[in-house]
Amino acid sequence: MHIPDGILPAQVCAAGYAIATPVAWYSLRKINRQPDPTVGIPKAALLTATFFVASSIHIPVPPVSVHLVLNGLLGAILGYYAFPAILIGLFFQAVIIGHGGLTTLGVDAAMMGIPAILAYQVFRLRHPLAKRFNRRFADGMAGFLAGMVGLGLAAVIFMTLIITTLPPGLDAATEKSAIYGLSLAHVPLAVLEGAFTAMLVLFFQRVKPELLEDHWQKKPSKASDLTTEQAERV
């Protein structure tokens, strides 16, 4: 789901950079407002590298296999670090394995990075969910939704971009059915990515819960704002 060089018109590539730049700026501003912005860098850099390498892990869906995108997971774990992480990961994928491109880096980053930030917001639902259900269910459900939103939204943007920017001459009916067909084909993939993200989230919760800590959450100011777990600790 990476758009390579040479496919999109230059105007669309420029528009991609025009969208990605303010989002990157906003993410960096959020990061720089942290008490120590450098603390999250190793985790973000590592997940960037893993984002690159994990694309080589294929999930068998007989008779074919699909590879992971993991932008929803990056959003869930990294919060606002996810956008720069995806930007860098895509840069490596473009220059090292030719997956994506340099001129389309802005488009690709916006396509995968903005859904990742939304996935982070979705993943935060686990806190209110944990008040109604048990923690494991809340984390798994929020992970599933984050993974699904991350890939689903990116797939919709990808398909719309590819079909609408193809050279003129494609039959309108073919174009329409291609958009619907490809979008429908990505629904099971989004569910699969959601399920995989939920499994990973539950794995982290069991083995390394600190990876799921939300560093962006505002510190509770009143006793009533504390979650049950925090209140128990106090």
Next chain:
Amino acid sequence: MNLKIDQYAHLDSLIHRWNPRLKLIGLTTLIFAFASTESLKIAVPMVMVTGGFFWLSNLPLKFLRHRLHYPGYLLLGIVALLPWLLGETVLWQWGFLSLRLEGLVAVGLIASRFLCILTLALVLLGTMPFLTTVKAMRSLGLPSLLADMTLLSYRYLYEVTDNLTTMRRAMKLRGFGQGHRHHHSSSGHSSRRRFAFVPDSHELNRLASLTGSLFIRSYEQAEHIYKAMRLRGYGRSPSPQFNAAHLCPPAPPLSTRHDRVLLVATLAIALLFILAKWLL
């Protein structure tokens, strides 16, 4: 797949000797000028200019061939599909299949843009050490946080790839993914059937554990590296008494006349391609 983009950075050529900052400006402008090409007439000079830069860089052809391996499949898909779907001028027909002129022109343009941009990107990044590339980007305004993340990520790529290879080998040696797709009951009959387009939940769980372990193993290594970096002063602003030159990246080397001539020539070529777009 060899992850080292700068494996031929030690060679000597005109492009290798070019000042990194000016090289970055010149070749990036040319790449974007190529991306703006919309006529097949410009494809031939575009390929010639790209060939010229590749020849000047002294990079071996096998480097380009290796890097083209993966995107080549995608290109093949485009070449195979578009001429049959796009346009109205039918050149040849066989049953319901019609080869169309507009589709062929679009394929020619997309393929040439793609190959030229990819080759120029290799010339740009393959002729200087990656650290130099990031320093040049930093001196051109790349935020320090992005520069740090880029360098650390590049460093971790090797760690994570090695970890994944080791873990996959270990899983293979323990019999995972080798004919154990069907779980057998004690009677010897398959207890679970596999359906088309439905992933096996056990296999999914196994891969999630593999990916999760990969994250955690690498995360712990990243934590150690970060602590070592903190101990060496990372993240602290240098005190005025301390010689800042030890902590800050050195100033980019001054450009020579040869660097500037090369930049002006490259920018002029890029401008010609942009003008040609309006004229043709």
